[in-house]
Amino acid sequence: MEKAGGDKKRSGKHGEGVAIDKQFLERSNATRYIRDVLTKIVENRPDDPIGFLADYFQNLGAQKGSVSRACQQIRLTHHSKPAFHNNVVLAYEILGESRNPPTRGIDGKLYMELVTELGIGFRQTIREKLLKKILCRDHEVVVFDVFRAGVLACVILEEFLAEAESLFKALDFHGQGKVEFSLCDAVLQELKTSVTSSLVQDPVALLQTAHTLSPSSLAASLTTITEKYTPAGHPRSPMTKEDFLATATDAYLLAVKPLK
Amino acid sequence: MYVYIYIYIYIYYIIYILYIYIVSEKHNVLTYLEDAVSQLLNHKEDNPNVSPSKFFSDYFNSVKLGNHTLFREYAFISATPHNRSSFVRTFWKCFQNIGRKGDLLGIREYHSLLCLLCVDFPFTPVQKTARIILMDDAMDCLISFPDFLFAFQVQFCFNEFLSSCAEVYKDLVKNPLNPPGAVVVPTSEKLAAAPSPRSSEGEPPGVRHEGVDSMQFYRLLVPVCEKLMPNALPQSLLKEILSAATRVTFYGFLMALSKNAALNKWIGKLPSKEKLWEPSEKSTLITTPSCPEQTSSPIVTVTAPSSSMSAISLVTSTQSLSNMDEKSVRSRLTPEVSKELKKQAAALTSTKSLTNTLNRVCNMGHGHSDTDDTNTDSDSDSSTN
Numbered sequence: 190m191e192k193a194g195g196d197k198k199r200s201g202k203h204g205e206g207v208a209i210d211k212q213f214l215e216r217s218n219a220t221r222y223i224r225d226v227l228t229k230i231v232e233n234r235p236d237d238p239i240g241f242l243a244d245y246f247q248n249l250g251a252q253k254g255s256v257s258r259a260c261q262q263i264r265l266t267h268h269s270k271p272a273f274h275n276n277v278v279l280a281y282e283i284l285g286e287s288r289n290p291p292t293r294g295i296d297g298k299l300y301m302e303l304v305t306e307l308g309i310g311f312r313q314t315i316r317e318k319l320l321k322k323i324l325c326r327d328h329e330v331v332v333f334d335v336f337r338a339g340v341l342a343c344v345i346l347e348e349f350l351a352e353a354e355s356l357f358k359a360l361d362f363h364g365q366g367k368v369e370f371s372l373c374d375a376v377l378q379e380l381k382t383s384v385t386s387s388l389v390q391d392p393v394a395l396l397q398t399a400h401t402l403s404p405s406s407l408a409a410s411l412t413t414i415t416e417k418y419t420p421a422g423h424p425r426s427p428m429t430k431e432d433f434l435a436t437a438t439d440a441y442l443l444a445v446k447p448l449k
Numbered sequence: 450m451y452v453y454i455y456i457y458i459y460i461y462y463i464i465y466i467l468y469i470y471i472v473s474e475k476h477n478v479l480t481y482l483e484d485a486v487s488q489l490l491n492h493k494e495d496n497p498n499v500s501p502s503k504f505f506s507d508y509f510n511s512v513k514l515g516n517h518t519l520f521r522e523y524a525f526i527s528a529t530p531h532n533r534s535s536f537v538r539t540f541w542k543c544f545q546n547i548g549r550k551g552d553l554l555g556i557r558e559y560h561s562l563l564c565l566l567c568v569d570f571p572f573t574p575v576q577k578t579a580r581i582i583l584m585d586d587a588m589d590c591l592i593s594f595p596d597f598l599f600a601f602q603v604q605f606c607f608n609e610f611l612s613s614c615a616e617v618y619k620d621l622v623k624n625p626l627n628p629p630g631a632v633v634v635p636t637s638e639k640l641a642a643a644p645s646p647r648s649s650e651g652e653p654p655g656v657r658h659e660g661v662d663s664m665q666f667y668r669l670l671v672p673v674c675e676k677l678m679p680n681a682l683p684q685s686l687l688k689e690i691l692s693a694a695t696r697v698t699f700y701g702f703l704m705a706l707s708k709n710a711a712l713n714k715w716i717g718k719l720p721s722k723e724k725l726w727e728p729s730e731k732s733t734l735i736t737t738p739s740c741p742e743q744t745s746s747p748i749v750t751v752t753a754p755s756s757s758m759s760a761i762s763l764v765t766s767t768q769s770l771s772n773m774d775e776k777s778v779r780s781r782l783t784p785e786v787s788k789e790l791k792k793q794a795a796a797l798t799s800t801k802s803l804t805n806t807l808n809r810v811c812n813m814g815h816g817h818s819d820t821d822d823t824n825t826d827s828d829s830d831s832s833t834n
Contacts, residue, residue, distance in 0.1 A: 210490050246505040247506045249502045
C-alpha cells in the first residue's frame with residue numbers, strides 16, 4: 190500500500206524498479222518502521238498524528254537509554270485513554286529488559302530514575318515532595334502495581350499543576366503575578382476539600398466535588414470568604430504563583446497513597 | 450469454537466482497517482506516509498546510504514512546521530488542507546518583500562511567482578483569485594500583494610467549496626426560494642419572468658444585480674459545508690459573514706471571506722493584515738484599483754508601464770527568493786531536506802523555466818497573452834519531466 194507512490198517516476202523496466210525498491214525498503218527497515226508507526230497511531234489515536242509521527246521518528250533516530258525510552262512510551266498517549274495501560278506495561282518491560290541479566294521485574298533504583306525523568310518538568314520543591322511520597326528504596330523489588338501507581342501519580346500531577354496554574358491566572362486578573370492571600374486561601378481550601386472528598390468511592394461525593402469546583406460555586410464561596418476576611422483579617426502578604434502551586438501540590442499529595 | 454475465534458479476529462481486523470481509513474481521511478496520515486516513502490525512494494537514487502529513520506524524522510518535522518511544500522508538484526501541494534495553507538504561507542514568506550515595497554502586479558506576474566515555487570501551478574486558481582478582487586471585470590488591473598495574498602488563500606484553500614458555492618448561488622439566482630411563510634401561487638408568467646434577469650448564462654453574477662437573500666444562501670450552503678468538511682470553512686464563521694447584510698452577491702461574499710480576519714485566524718498560517726510585514730516598520734498598504742468603475746479605457750494606460758515595472762519587480766522578487774533560500778529557509782530546515790531543496794532549485798533554474806517566466810512577463814505588454822499561457826504549460830510540463 191505505502192510502496193505505491195515510490196515507483197511513479199520509474200521509467201523503462203517498471204517491474205524491475207518496483208522489485209529493487211521493495212528490496213531497498215525491506216533491507217533498510219523502512220517497511221518495518223512504517224508498519225510499526227501505523228500500529229502505534231491506531232493504538233494511541235493521537236489528536237495530532239503529524240506531530241506524533243514527527244516525534245516518533247525523531248525518537249527512533251536518537252540513541253537513548255532505556256529510561257528515556259520507557260518515559261517516551263508512557264508519554265505516547267494521555268493517561269485517560271485505554272492505550273495508556275498497555276504503554277505502562279511496555280515501559281515496565283523495557284526497563285526490565287535493560288537490566289543485566291534481563292529480568293521481568295525492576296528494582297527501586299530504575300523505578301526512581303524513571304519517576305525522576307517523568308517529573309523533570311516540575312519545580313525542584315514540587316519534585317522533591319512528590320518523590321518523597323512515592324519513594325522506593327534502591328534494592329526493593331518494584332511490582333507492576335506499584336510501578337503503575339507511581340507513574341500515574343506523576344502524569345496526573347502534571348495535569349493537576351497545569352490546571353492549578355490556569356486557576357491562578359484566572360485569579361490574577363490584574364496580571365501582576367501576585368494575588369491577595371485571602372483569595373488564594375479560599376480557592377486552595379476548596380481544592381483541598383474536593384480532592385480529599387473525592388477519595389471516597391461514592392458517585393454522589395464525586396458529583397458534589399464537581400459542583401463545588403464549578404465556576405459559579407467557586408465564585409460564591411469566594412465572595413463569602415472575602416467578605417468575611419476583609420473586616421477582621423490581618424494583612425498577609427500576597428501569594429505568588431510558586432507558593433500557590435506548592436500549596437496545591439500539598440493538597441494533591443494528600444490524595445496519593447504513600448507506598449510504605 | 451475455533452470458528453468463533455476466527456470470526457472475532459476477522460471483525461477486529463475490519464475495525465482496524467476502518468480506523469485506518471478514518472484517520473487517513475481526517476488527518477491524511479496515509480497521504481503523508483505514502484509521500485514520505487516515495488520521497489525516500491527518490492532520495493535513495495542520489496544517496497544510497499540514506500538512513501530511513503533520519504529521513505522520515507526530517508520529513509515529518511518539515512511537514513509539522515509547514516516547510517514541506519516548497520518546490521513540490523501541484524498535485525501534492527493541493528492534496529491536503531494542511532499542504533494548501535502551508536503553501537500559502539511559503540508564498541508569503543518568499544515574496545513578502547514585494548508587498549513591503551508596495552509594488553502592484555498583474556495576475557500573470559503573480560502566476561509566474563507561484564510557478565517559481567511550484568513548477569506546474571495552473572493558471573485557473575490565480576484567475577479565480579483575480580475575480581475575487583476585481584469583481585469579475587477589469588482582469589488586467591494591477592493588484593497589491595496583501596489583497597492578492599488573502600484572496601489567494603481563500604481561493605486556494607477552499608477551491609472545491611467555492612465552486613460548490615458558485616453552483617448553489619447560480620441555482621438560487623435562477624430560482625429564488627419563496628420567503629418562509631409567504632404563499633405564492635406560481636403562474637406561468639412568473640415562471641417565465643423569473644430566469645429572465647439572469648438570461649446571459651455565461652456571464653457570472655456581478656455587482657449590477659442585487660444578489661440573493663443571504664440567509665437563504667447560508668441555509669443552502671450548510672449541507673455543502675457538511676459534505677466537504679475538512680476542505681470547507683466552519684459553519685459559525687460562514688453564518689457570521691453572511692449575516693452581515695441581508696442580501697449578498699457572489700463576489701461580495703468571496704470578498705468578505707478574503708477580508709475576514711477570523712477566517713484567517715482559523716486557517717492559522719498567515720498573520721493578520723496589519724502584521725504582514727512585522728519585521729519592518731514600513732507599512733505601505735496600497736489600495737487596489739478594484740473599483741468596478743475602472744473600465745477598459747484607463748487600463749490601456751496602466752498596462753503600458755506594467756511590463757517594464759513588473760519585469761523589474763520580478764527580478765527583485767526572484768532575488769528575494771534566492772536570498773530566502775540561502776538564509777532563512779535553510780536555517781529552518783534540517784540539512785538533509787535543505788540539500789534536497791537546493792538540488793531541486795538548481796534543477797528548476799537549469800530547466801530554463803526562470804528565463805521563460807521572465808520572457809513571458811516581458812512579452813506580456815505586447816499582447817501575447819493567450820499563446821503565452823499555452824507556452825508556459827508546455828514549459829512546465831517539460832521541466833517536470
